Amino acid sequence: MTAGSNLEKILKSGHKAVTCECGPPRGADAEHFRHKASFLKGCGDAVNVTDNQTAVVRFCSLAASKILLEMGLEPVMQMVTRDMNRIGLQSNVLGAAALGIKNLLCLTGDHQSFGDHPQSKNVHDLDSIMLLHTVKTMRDEGKMVSGTEVQGRPQMFIGAAANPFADPQDFRVVRMGKKIAAGAQFIQTQCIYNMERFRHFMEMANDMGLTEKAYILAGITPLKSVGMANYMKKFVPGLDVPDSCIARLRGVPKDKQAAEGIKLAVEQIHECLEMKGIAGIHLMAIEWEERVPEILETAKLVPRPKVD
Numbered sequence: 001m002t003a004g005s006n007l008e009k010i011l012k013s014g015h016k017a018v019t020c021e022c023g024p025p026r027g028a029d030a031e032h033f034r035h036k037a038s039f040l041k042g043c044g045d046a047v048n049v050t051d052n053q054t055a056v057v058r059f060c061s062l063a064a065s066k067i068l069l070e071m072g073l074e075p076v077m078q079m080v081t082r083d084m085n086r087i088g089l090q091s092n093v094l095g096a097a098a099l100g101i102k103n104l105l106c107l108t109g110d111h112q113s114f115g116d117h118p119q120s121k122n123v124h125d126l127d128s129i130m131l132l133h134t135v136k137t138m139r140d141e142g143k144m145v146s147g148t149e150v151q152g153r154p155q156m157f158i159g160a161a162a163n164p165f166a167d168p169q170d171f172r173v174v175r176m177g178k179k180i181a182a183g184a185q186f187i188q189t190q191c192i193y194n195m196e197r198f199r200h201f202m203e204m205a206n207d208m209g210l211t212e213k214a215y216i217l218a219g220i221t222p223l224k225s226v227g228m229a230n231y232m233k234k235f236v237p238g239l240d241v242p243d244s245c246i247a248r249l250r251g252v253p254k255d256k257q258a259a260e261g262i263k264l265a266v267e268q269i270h271e272c273l274e275m276k277g278i279a280g281i282h283l284m285a286i287e288w289e290e291r292v293p294e295i296l297e298t299a300k301l302v303p304r305p306k307v308d
Contacts, residue, residue: 002139002185003157005102006074007046009307010280011186011215016273017280018301019076019188019217020044020292022068024058033064037071039289043296045304046103048188048282051078055115062092065101076159077101080109085125086134086145093135097154105159105188106131129182132160136183160184162216164201165194166238173204180214187214188282191221191232194240195271202275211277218272221284222265222295225257226250262295269299 001008010017020040025032040047047068051061065075077096079089096104108128112120126134126145134145135158142150160179164172176187192198198218205211223229226249233241245264252260272278281301285292296302 003102003155005157008157010045013307015305018044019046019282021048021284023050024064026058036289043292046074046076048076051080055110055112076103078105080107081126082109082122093154104156132182158183159186162187163190163238164198165240187216189219191219194242206277215279217280217282219282223261266299
């Protein structure tokens with residue numbers, strides 16, 4: 001046990017884990033964030049807090065993670081390398097640990113050209129793999145990138161992301177392996193819709209022994225409508241939304257599409273959990289947190305187990 005977080009305990013006990021996600025708002029309205037997060041109580045083993053996702057300015061993941069702690073929810077604090085150099089990144093790691101945050105997801109981050117400040121300069125002093133190694137070294141060896149001794153090691157359960165659908169696909173498994181070698185203890189994948197391609201990805205991961213070295217959580221995002229499915233297919237890089245998913249939503253009346261999207265998500269959850277090497281799911285109900293309890297109840301993944 002490296003951090004003793006609830007998520008780490010659930011995974012090490014052999015239970016199928018469930019993580020959810022809650023994005024901070026584009027402003028300082030903490031009550032709005034608390035309202036969204038309130039729907040996730042009792043639903044997941046931990047809740048991801050995004051870090052300026054899609055390169056859009058929001059209030060910081062460190063503050064949002066602290067709010068979750070105050071609400072009795074366990075955060076997975078996301079941190080991207082796009083916006084800070086190694087000084088700022090290591091400072092955030094230490095600050096998060098000092099506040100009692102025990103789960104950290106290390107990311108590169110979406111390019112700023114996709115966001116609301118395309119003229120901004122990215123930093124990328126470190127990339128996600130280097131950040132993973134940095135946090136692991138701070139925790140296990142008590143040293144920063146510079147070699148400076150850490151006075152009070154950050155006890156973190158360290159994670160990373162993987163996209164099974166970006167090209168070239170076979171390299172995505174190799175890249176995930178590099179992240180695991182650098183220190184990732186758990187992996188959360190990008191949204192999965194093409195099950196055939198994801199099954200191939202997992203077969204490769206199993207063959208390489210990666211599922212024995214890290215816990216892989218399959219990413220699930222329910223589709224609210226045909227419009228959302230078309231947008232995800234056309235405009236979200238690295239996603240593979242099969243035409244069959246769009247046709248299925250189009251085959252029901254407009255006012256029934258959300259329910260059909262939830263039904264599809266539940267089927268995807270069950271299909272993923274049956275795959276060898278899958279340790280749980282990461283449910284990303286984008287600005288649809290109020291439907292998370294329904295999705296997990298239908299999938300029979302609540303109540304969540306208690307592990308000491």
